[in-house]
Amino acid sequence: MKKSKKSIKKFMILSMTALVILFFNGCNDLTDDELQLDMDTDEQLISWNELLNQVDTESEIAYVQNGESIQEAIDAVSPGDYIYVEPGTYLEDLQLNNSDIKIIGLSLSPNDLVIKNSNENNIEILKLYDQKSLDKFQKKSRDYSKRRRIMDFSRTELGGGIAHYEFKVRMGEGEFDVISIHRVVRERRAYHPVRTKGNVLMVHGAFTGFGGTFLMSGLESKNDINAKTSSPFYLASKDIDVWGIDMGWTMVPNTTTEFTFMKDWGYKKDAKHTLRAMRIIRMARGFTGQGFKGLNLLGFSSGNTVAYAAANAETQKRCRNKRHIKGLISIDNAFKNENGEDSGCVAAQAVADQITSGMFENRNGQFFQTIGYLALYHPDEVSPIFDDGATTNIQVFRLVLGADAFGFGFHFLGGDYNGLLYSDETRALRAVANYSHYMPNLLWQEIDAVNCSSMGVRFDDYLNLISVPILYIGAGGGVGVAGMYTSSLTASTDITNHIVNITAPPLDFGHVDNWLAKDADQLVWSKLLRWIVNH
Numbered sequence: 001m002k003k004s005k006k007s008i009k010k011f012m013i014l015s016m017t018a019l020v021i022l023f024f025n026g027c028n029d030l031t032d033d034e035l036q037l038d039m040d041t042d043e044q045l046i047s048w049n050e051l052l053n054q055v056d057t058e059s060e061i062a063y064v065q066n067g068e069s070i071q072e073a074i075d076a077v078s079p080g081d082y083i084y085v086e087p088g089t090y091l092e093d094l095q096l097n098n099s100d101i102k103i104i105g106l107s108l109s110p111n112d113l114v115i116k117n118s119n120e121n122n123i124e125i126l127k128l129y130d131q132k133s134l135d136k137f138q139k140k141s142r143d144y145s146k147r148r149r150i151m152d153f154s155r156t157e158l159g160g161g162i163a164h165y166e167f168k169v170r171m172g173e174g175e176f177d178v179i180s181i182h183r184v185v186r187e188r189r190a191y192h193p194v195r196t197k198g199n200v201l202m203v204h205g206a207f208t209g210f211g212g213t214f215l216m217s218g219l220e221s222k223n224d225i226n227a228k229t230s231s232p233f234y235l236a237s238k239d240i241d242v243w244g245i246d247m248g249w250t251m252v253p254n255t256t257t258e259f260t261f262m263k264d265w266g267y268k269k270d271a272k273h274t275l276r277a278m279r280i281i282r283m284a285r286g287f288t289g290q291g292f293k294g295l296n297l298l299g300f301s302s303g304n305t306v307a308y309a310a311a312n313a314e315t316q317k318r319c320r321n322k323r324h325i326k327g328l329i330s331i332d333n334a335f336k337n338e339n340g341e342d343s344g345c346v347a348a349q350a351v352a353d354q355i356t357s358g359m360f361e362n363r364n365g366q367f368f369q370t371i372g373y374l375a376l377y378h379p380d381e382v383s384p385i386f387d388d389g390a391t392t393n394i395q396v397f398r399l400v401l402g403a404d405a406f407g408f409g410f411h412f413l414g415g416d417y418n419g420l421l422y423s424d425e426t427r428a429l430r431a432v433a434n435y436s437h438y439m440p441n442l443l444w445q446e447i448d449a450v451n452c453s454s455m456g457v458r459f460d461d462y463l464n465l466i467s468v469p470i471l472y473i474g475a476g477g478g479v480g481v482a483g484m485y486t487s488s489l490t491a492s493t494d495i496t497n498h499i500v501n502i503t504a505p506p507l508d509f510g511h512v513d514n515w516l517a518k519d520a521d522q523l524v525w526s527k528l529l530r531w532i533v534n535h
Contacts, residue, residue, distance in 0.1 A: 044108065044128045044192075044287075045128065045130075045131055045134060046128065048191060048284050048287040049153050049165070049167065049191075051287050052283060052287070053149070054141040055283060056082065057279060059081060059082055060078065060322060061083075061282075061322070062076070062077050062081060062082070062083045062322050063286075063292035064083060064086065064090075064321060066291070067088065068321070069092060070083065070085060070090050070103070070115070071092050071094055071095065073321045074095070074096060074097070076319035076321065077101055079098055079101065081101055082101075082103075083101060083102070084104050084105075084283070084292060085103065085113070086286055086291050086292045087106060087107060087109075087113045088112075088113065088114075089114045090114065090116060091114070091116045092116060093116065094121050096121055103121070103122075103123045104124050104126055105123055105126065106128070106292075107125055110129070128287065149169055149170050151169075151178075152168045153165070153166070153167040155190065156222065158184070159226070160226075160233075160237060161187055161188075162185065162187070162237060163187055163190070164183070164184050164215065164232075165182065165183040165185075166181070166183075168180050168181075169181060171248065175261070176249065176252055176261060178248050178251060179245055179247060179248055179273050179277060180245065180251070181244070181246075182232075182244035183241070183242070183284070185236050185241050186236050186237065193241065193289070195239075196239050196241040197239045197532075197533050198239075198296070198533050198535070199241040199243070199293070199295050199296060200240060200241075200242055200528075200532055201243040201274075201278060201281060201297050201298065202214050202231075202232070202242065202243065202245075202298045202300070202303075203274060203297065203298060203299040203304075203306050203307055204245075204250070204300060204301075205299075205300050205301025205303045205304075206301060206302045206364070207436050208431075208434065208435050208436060209244075209245075209250040209436075210244030210245060212434055212435070213303075214230070214231050216229075217512075217516060218426075218430040219427065219430075220430070227521060228518075228521055231515055231521075231524075231528075234525045235528070235529060238533075240529065241285065241290060245274060245277050247270050247306075248265075248273070249438070249439050249440055250436055250439075254366075254437040256438065259361040261360075262360040262438075262440040262442070263355070264442065265440035265442055265443065266443055267306060267457075267459050268309065271310040271312075271459060274297070274306055275313065275314065278297070278310075278325070282294070282295065282324060294323065294327075295324055296325075296327040296328075296532055296535065297327070297329065298330075298331060299328075299329070299331065300331040301333050302443065303333075304335055304483075305335055305447055308328070308330075308335045308459075308463070308466075308486065309460075310325065311328050311466045311468065312462050312466065313459070315466060325468055326535070327468050327469045327532075328466070328469070328471070328492075329470075329471045330471070330472045330473070330483060330486065331514055332474050332475045332480075332483060332511050332514055333483055334485065335450065335486040336450065336463070336485060337451045337485070338482065338485040341452070341453050342452050342453055343451045343452075344448030344449060344452045345448075345451075345452035348446070348452050351448070352449075355442065355445065359441060360440065360442070361438040361440065362439050363437065364439075368432055368435050369436075370385075371385060371393075371397050371400055371401070372397065372429050372431070372433035372434075372435065374393040375393045375397035375433075376426075376429040376430060378393050379394035380392050380393070380394065381393055383395070395417060397429065397432070398419060398420070399417060401413050401415075401428070401432065401512075402417075402419075402420055410475075410477065410479055410480070410510075410511055411475075411477040411510040412478075412510055412512045413510040413512050413513055414475075414502070414509050414510040414517075415507070421507060422502070422510065422513045422518065423516035424516070427516060431512075431516065446459075463486070464490065464491055465490075465491060466491060466492060467493075468494075469492060469496075470487045470492045471495075472495075472496070472498070473500070473514065473524060474497075474498070475499075475500050475508070475509045475510055476499055476502065476503075476505070476509050477505060477506065477509050477510045477511075477513075478510055478514075484497050500513075500523050502523075509523070
């Protein structure tokens with residue numbers, strides 16, 4: 001009797017606690033990512049990075065989420081494709097009309113996955129808590145795992161229970177046909193993330209990768225990473241699953257002298273690599289209890305062109321289970337210009353002429369890096385950049401990055417000849433001083449060619465078919481309101497715009513201030529967080 005009373009009391013306490021939590025959190029704070037799965041990954045016998053090395057991520061993969069139809073995926077995929085099914089109950093009478101399709105059900109705990117007649121339909125169940133199941137799966141995957149496409153895996157603790165993971169993935173046979181994938185996430189313990197409230201894949205812009213743009217741009221060490229200095233850390237501290245990508249060209253050494261390999265490195269390639277990364281990321285999220293839900297794709301600056309190019313390509317995928325983008329986030333970039341489709345012809349042709357002459361690399365990064373380096377280490381010396389015998393290195397930095405002395409049409413950082421207004425200047429100097437020297441010239445051409453009909457680029461052909469939710473955040477002194485136009489060309493019915501205006505031009509909030517500003521967490525990242533949680 002006493003045991004029964006204790007059980008009733010315990011149940012009442014748990015019930016009341018749940019009601020209090022629900023009351024104070026409110027319905028708006030609960031997302032599909034939180035409610036989708038009821039699983040506990042503590043019993044998982046293999047880390048998610050090791051498991052990634054056992055699976056074939058090079059073949060096409062369709063993901064089926066709880067509540068979706070496995071049969072619809074079967075009918076839409078092609079021979080040789082994989083179908084991964086997340087935990088849930090699937091009671092369909094399946095008709096396998098293609099024996100070359102491989103269906104794998106993912107189970108993270110006993111009784112979390114039910115697929116009707118799975119044995120009869122030759123559906124493999126991968127049980128991450130069962131050693132026999134893992135052994136069987138690894139034996140089947142032996143030929144693939146020998147290739148070890150995932151390389152240089154690392155895990156770094158950033159504090160506050162947040163970890164940074166990084167690994168490389170080979171995309172082709174060339175020396176630089178490699179990307180890096182990053183993950184920043186809060187954990188219960190190593191390799192076991194908390195149940196996240198949303199996700200984002202962040203695509204960097206020109207001259208630097210995920211670390212230099214987002215994670216620790218201009219910071220001296222990882223010890224300086226916190227929720228005020230690092231947007232990925234800020235988002236992870238709010239239980240967002242943050243991912244990032246480094247394009248292959250960011251890993252080209254500054255000492256490189258031969259660039260023929262860059263000849264065809266354009267936005268189509270970067271978009272293809274981004275979508276491949278998303279395929280891998282969804283797999284990793286599934287292995288760590290987050291489900292196979294699609295991803296919010298964020299592109300900053302020229303990375304926004306990558307994001308739109310990827311979304312453009314996905315509109316042509318007949319199988320919706322192979323579409324990875326669930327939301328598009330554009331940060332301070334105008335992919336398409338409102339002032340005419342041929343506004344980019346002159347600039348694009350100038351770079352096209354360079355490519356024709358055999359110059360496949362763009363060297364603007366070297367120019368910016370030199371300005372940052374001189375201003376950081378020799379601020380008061382007369383600059384070799386300006387041939388007036390008077391302007392100092394720090395003044396050149398402020399003029400070029402703050403006051404737009406070269407007429408880029410927007411400010412990288414809000415400020416003027418006397419200093420920066422919103423970002424710490426020393427940190428900004430360190431960030432620019434670490435820029436990569438080179439990026440593909442084709443990328444530099446295509447960012448203007450997309451606004452030149454005679455150039456015939458194809459990665460904007462289907463903008464009118466993009467229907468995912470879109471968020472645009474612009475800097476008043478950067479691209480600003482001009483970046484709002486592109487989303488109006490899509491089929492999306494869920495478009496949100498946010499422009500950070502602090503003062504009148506030309507001293508307004510700048511392009512890179514989105515990540516470096518002292519109050520960026522309040523002005524930019526909090527708006528980004530709210531949108532991700534609500535989508």
